[in-house]
Amino acid sequence: MLNKKIEKVKNEELKTTFTAKLILMKTMLDTQGQISALTQQQKEAEEEVNKALEKAKADTTKAAEQATGDDKLLLGYSDDQIEYARVWLTLIGVKPSELNAKTITAGTPLDSYDKGSATYPTDAIILYGGYSAEGQIVCTSNRNGTINVYPVPSHWQIGAEIANDPEKVRALTQDILDNVRVVNVDVRNPRDVLDVIKIQK
Structure with a gap:
C-alpha cells in the first residue's frame, strides 16, 4: 500500500x-x-x-x-560681367534686348541737368537695357554678394520751380544718396546668367 x-x-x-x-x-x-x-x-x-x-x-x-x-559655363568671363548679369536678373528679372554697363566717376552730379545737384561719393555703375522701358540700375558693388542701389530716376522730371533753385535740387538729390539701399545679389541659374552676359555691350 x-x-x-x-x-x-x-x-x-x-x-x-x-x-x-x-x-x-x-x-x-x-x-x-x-x-x-x-x-x-x-x-x-x-x-x-x-x-x-x-x-x-x-x-x-x-x-x-x-x-x-x-x-x-561662366569660366572665362570676368567677375564684373558675371555680377552685372546677376544684378540685372535680381532687380529687373527679365533678359533685356541688350545690357549696357557704364562707369559713373566719383564727383559726377546725380542730376546733370540742374545746378546744385549732389554728386556721387564713389565710382558707380549704371546698367541699362537697349531702350529706356527695359529699365536701369545705378549701383556700387561691395564685392561680397551685395550691392548698394541708388534710387536714381531714369528721367529727371522736376518742375521749373525746383530746377531753378540749386538748394532744392541739392536737397532732392541728397535724398537719393540718403536712401541708398543694400541688396543681396542672387547667384541665379548659370545658364540664365550666361544668356545675359552674351548680350552685354
Whole structure:
C-alpha cells in the first residue's frame, strides 16, 4: 500500500515536472520566434535605410556634377560681367534686348541737368537695357554678394520751380544718396546668367 502511495506521489511529481518543462519549452519557442521576427524586421529596416542612403548619395552626386557642369559655363568671363548679369536678373528679372554697363566717376552730379545737384561719393555703375522701358540700375558693388542701389530716376522730371533753385535740387538729390539701399545679389541659374552676359555691350 505504501509503495503504491509512493509511486503515486512520484508520478504526480513527474507529471508536474514534465508539464513545467513543456511550458518552459513553449515559452522559449515563443520567445525565439519573437526574436527571429524582430531580427527579420531589423534586417529589413537596415536594408531600407541603406537603400535610402544610397539613393541620397546618388542624388547628391548627380546634383553636384550638374552644378559643377553649369558653373563651368561662366569660366572665362570676368567677375564684373558675371555680377552685372546677376544684378540685372535680381532687380529687373527679365533678359533685356541688350545690357549696357557704364562707369559713373566719383564727383559726377546725380542730376546733370540742374545746378546744385549732389554728386556721387564713389565710382558707380549704371546698367541699362537697349531702350529706356527695359529699365536701369545705378549701383556700387561691395564685392561680397551685395550691392548698394541708388534710387536714381531714369528721367529727371522736376518742375521749373525746383530746377531753378540749386538748394532744392541739392536737397532732392541728397535724398537719393540718403536712401541708398543694400541688396543681396542672387547667384541665379548659370545658364540664365550666361544668356545675359552674351548680350552685354
